[in-house]
Amino acid sequence: MNIKYQILGFFGVLVMMSLMSCQSATGNQTGSEYMPDMAHSVAYEANTYGYYYHNRWGTEDDLHKIVQPRIPVSGTIARGYAGTSDHTGGHSHQGIAYKANGSVPYYYADNEEDRARAIAEVINNPYPITTAGLEKGKQLYNIQCAICHGEKADGNGYLVRDDGGKYPVQPANFLLDEFVAASNGRYYHTLIHGRNLMGGYSDKLSYEERWNVIHYIRSLQAATKKLEYSEKANTFNNIEVPYAVLAAQKGAQTVVANAEVAVDTMMVKEVGGKVNQH
Numbered sequence: 001m002n003i004k005y006q007i008l009g010f011f012g013v014l015v016m017m018s019l020m021s022c023q024s025a026t027g028n029q030t031g032s033e034y035m036p037d038m039a040h041s042v043a044y045e046a047n048t049y050g051y052y053y054h055n056r057w058g059t060e061d062d063l064h065k066i067v068q069p070r071i072p073v074s075g076t077i078a079r080g081y082a083g084t085s086d087h088t089g090g091h092s093h094q095g096i097a098y099k100a101n102g103s104v105p106y107y108y109a110d111n112e113e114d115r116a117r118a119i120a121e122v123i124n125n126p127y128p129i130t131t132a133g134l135e136k137g138k139q140l141y142n143i144q145c146a147i148c149h150g151e152k153a154d155g156n157g158y159l160v161r162d163d164g165g166k167y168p169v170q171p172a173n174f175l176l177d178e179f180v181a182a183s184n185g186r187y188y189h190t191l192i193h194g195r196n197l198m199g200g201y202s203d204k205l206s207y208e209e210r211w212n213v214i215h216y217i218r219s220l221q222a223a224t225k226k227l228e229y230s231e232k233a234n235t236f237n238n239i240e241v242p243y244a245v246l247a248a249q250k251g252a253q254t255v256v257a258n259a260e261v262a263v264d265t266m267m268v269k270e271v272g273g274k275v276n277q278h
């Protein structure tokens with residue numbers, strides 16, 4: 001008799017347990033799970049925040065931190081932004097440089113309207129005039145441009161001279177007043193998109209290289225007018241900045257910055273003194 005009740009009781013409890021374990025989630029009822037350790041992965045999904053309290057390997061804050069977007073590696077350059085480097089190998093004083101692949105966005109399309117806009121709006125060469133930059137520009141100009149535009153930039157390159165082939169059109173003569181007066185945008189736009197029979201050079205010259213070539217063309221123009229266009233001085237125009245001038249300005253800024261630091265240090269000392277009196 002006793003044994004009968006015990007067996008009944010045992011099965012009763014078993015039925016109760018299985019009923020309880022089978023509750024499913026409905027409405028306000030969260031339901032209950034029996035040993036759910038494999039049901040919910042502890043692996044985290046990138047940038048998804050879902051804290052599950054059975055994950056006991058960290059606090060809610062830890063998990064929250066892990067699912068945040070990663071901080072970029074230092075020195076990372078966002079797409080579309082120029083990095084930092086200059087001809088001297090250090091940081092550019094203007095914060096201008098180029099991405100490793102030389103790709104910097106150019107927002108002017110290959111049509112007459114945008115060309116006119118580029119000529120009007122692209123004024124400054126983002127790089128200062130440096131000896132190294134002019135040297136690089138010379139090499140690149142002689143390789144990429146001189147065959148048509150001539151080593152002297154007079155439009156009389158090997159391909160159009162009698163001893164060369166028979167290039168059908170006259171390349172631009174950069175020594176003409178028209179090109180001396182032309183804005184940097186006219187050169188840069190042509191380098192990106194080409195012009196009539198001349199192809200574009202955006203795939204052959206990086207951002208920095210294009211501007212080096214333009215610097216070099218300017219130096220050839222200055223030379224024919226017996227004006228100086230170098231790292232030390234620019235008597236040719238008042239647009240491009242010689243490196244020496246910038247360095248002098250930067251030196252002045254450093255002096256001001258040092259003065260500010262000195263003032264800060266004094267304030268710290270004062271506060272320190274007060275703290276010591278307590």
Ligand code: HEC
Nearest residue numbers: 144145148169170171172186187190195196197198201213
């Ligand atoms: C294969 C020959 C050739 C090469 C190489 C060449 N060009 Fe040209 N370039 C031309 C011709 C031809 C024109 C004239 C196009 C026209 O106005 O119809 C021209 C025109 C220009 C113009 C004037 C565009 C305008 O606004 O009127 C610039 C600036 C220029 N080239 C820069 C360069 C530079 C910089 C290089 C070297 C990276 C270069 N070119 C390489 C053939 C060439």
